[in-house]
Amino acid sequence: MLSVHTSPLHQPGTGDAGGMNVYMVELSRALAEQGVEVDLFTRCRGEAAPPSHELAPGVRVRHLPAGPRRALPKEAMPGLVVPFSLALLKEERRYDLVHSHYWLSGQAGRIASVGWRVPLVHTAHTLARVKNATLAAGDTPEPELRIRGEHQVAAAADRLIANTADEAQALRSLYGAEPGRTEVVRPGVDLRTFRPGDGRAAARARLGLPADAFVPLYAGRIQPLKGPDVLVRAVAELLADSPGLRRRLLVPVVGGHSGATREGTAWQLAEELGVADVLRPCPPVPQERLADWYRAADVLVVPSRSESFGLVALEAQACGTPVLAAAVGGLPTAVRDGVTGLLVQGHDPREYARRLGLLAAHPETVRAMGEAAVRHAHGMSWRASAARTVEVYRALAEVRRPSLTGGERRVGQGRRHAPAPTAPLSWRNEKTVAPV
Numbered sequence: 001m002l003s004v005h006t007s008p009l010h011q012p013g014t015g016d017a018g019g020m021n022v023y024m025v026e027l028s029r030a031l032a033e034q035g036v037e038v039d040l041f042t043r044c045r046g047e048a049a050p051p052s053h054e055l056a057p058g059v060r061v062r063h064l065p066a067g068p069r070r071a072l073p074k075e076a077m078p079g080l081v082v083p084f085s086l087a088l089l090k091e092e093r094r095y096d097l098v099h100s101h102y103w104l105s106g107q108a109g110r111i112a113s114v115g116w117r118v119p120l121v122h123t124a125h126t127l128a129r130v131k132n133a134t135l136a137a138g139d140t141p142e143p144e145l146r147i148r149g150e151h152q153v154a155a156a157a158d159r160l161i162a163n164t165a166d167e168a169q170a171l172r173s174l175y176g177a178e179p180g181r182t183e184v185v186r187p188g189v190d191l192r193t194f195r196p197g198d199g200r201a202a203a204r205a206r207l208g209l210p211a212d213a214f215v216p217l218y219a220g221r222i223q224p225l226k227g228p229d230v231l232v233r234a235v236a237e238l239l240a241d242s243p244g245l246r247r248r249l250l251v252p253v254v255g256g257h258s259g260a261t262r263e264g265t266a267w268q269l270a271e272e273l274g275v276a277d278v279l280r281p282c283p284p285v286p287q288e289r290l291a292d293w294y295r296a297a298d299v300l301v302v303p304s305r306s307e308s309f310g311l312v313a314l315e316a317q318a319c320g321t322p323v324l325a326a327a328v329g330g331l332p333t334a335v336r337d338g339v340t341g342l343l344v345q346g347h348d349p350r351e352y353a354r355r356l357g358l359l360a361a362h363p364e365t366v367r368a369m370g371e372a373a374v375r376h377a378h379g380m381s382w383r384a385s386a387a388r389t390v391e392v393y394r395a396l397a398e399v400r401r402p403s404l405t406g407g408e409r410r411v412g413q414g415r416r417h418a419p420a421p422t423a424p425l426s427w428r429n430e431k432t433v434a435p436v
Contacts, residue, residue, distance in 0.1 A: 002105040005077045007042040019311040020125045030386030032058030085111035106153030119396040122157040129174045134305040136224035161185050163309040164330040188382035193287050194318035203295035213250040214360045217297035219312050222257045227303035228266045230347045236273040237353035254282045294319035310334045317373035340373035
């Protein structure tokens with residue numbers, strides 16, 4: 001697998017690290033448990049990380065030299081794709097396929113798949129055209145360079161893996177992806193980490209939260225795309241409608257600022273609206289600690305303007321916490337409206353405030369939705385996601401097998417030709433290696 005701009009070892013909720021990092025780690029672990037050996041290649045940023053780090057049995061994170069050994073803004077990453085690809089092609093290990101994540105890695109994947117003569121699988125995670133159609137006021141649109149790059153990857157990949165049917169449709173309608181090369185594989189949730197555990201009261205005691213508080217939780221990067229401003233304005237509307245709720249309202253915001261987002265933007269807005277006293281900023285935390293925040297909350301609020309899936313929504317539900325989310329992207333798949341949470345059309349703060357008020361007034365509804373949420377999340381494991389991904393890999397292995405007379409085999413329904421591997425792939429009798 002390939003991840004040029006962010007490492008699977010980075011803490012989700014900081015910088016450019018988020019759901020994609022969780023996705024790569026959990027999918028790789030689940031693939032390894034099913035006999036697929038995985039190397040995850042990422043750029044070395046000089047963080048004293050060894051060239052190779054074992055993430056789990058059968059999963060290694062490999063750091064490649066490409067550009068300065070320090071953190072760089074995402075805007076500088078396109079210039080590092082070629083150096084990263086050249087470093088990748090120096091690898092002597094034999095790989096059976098490349099699975100790239102995000103468009104920058106897809107560009108490197110195009111080079112690697114040709115150089116190694118193996119299939120390319122690509123997962124976009126986010127799409128520039130979709131993001132640009134749902135920008136917050138004053139937010140910076142994704143550049144044309146990225147849009148062109150995404151078109152190139154969509155045309156070059158032997159298979160595109162989408163999180164949902166809606167994302168697959170966006171790939172087809174906005175990027176011209178062929179239906180026969182597009183597969184839907186739903187992400188999963190780590191049910192060993194995210195589970196109800198010993199309940200809300202115990203989690204609140206560990207986190208130092210009042211037992212009788214009403215706690216809407218925000219968990220994620222603080223950037224306009226994720227809609228923290230919508231939550232802050234909704235809290236102001238809620239308190240204007242129900243001023244008596246102020247004495248027991250507590251809104252933890254667990255996450256870090258991302259990209260060019262100004263450090264104090266969300267908090268300045270909270271000060272202006274007079275609700276800073278009910279917000280509690282908290283830094284990003286490891287997954288085990290994040291699970292406690294989910295358990296402690298009455299509801300997770302996900303007011304994103306664009307979301308390819310929304311892993312946090314699934315994680316919260318696995319912990320027994322319902323979700324109040326925007327009906328965008330993959331969130332209608334992750335959340336069953338009216339059963340495991342509530343979906344809001346649009347981003348009107350008053351609509352979020354109205355639903356928060358209903359949940360605050362009806363704790364029995366919160367409990368019932370939380371119980372349904374656990375059952376819903378249990379049907380979406382990473383094991384199932386990995387099994388479906390292996391099916392995609394296996395199908396490519398079959399079409400890439402060399403013919404009896406040698407030569408080349410057609411893949412991607414005629415979109416591209418590529419030489420077959422020098423030896424057939426085996427999915428049953430030996431481990432295979434999928435570079436990430």
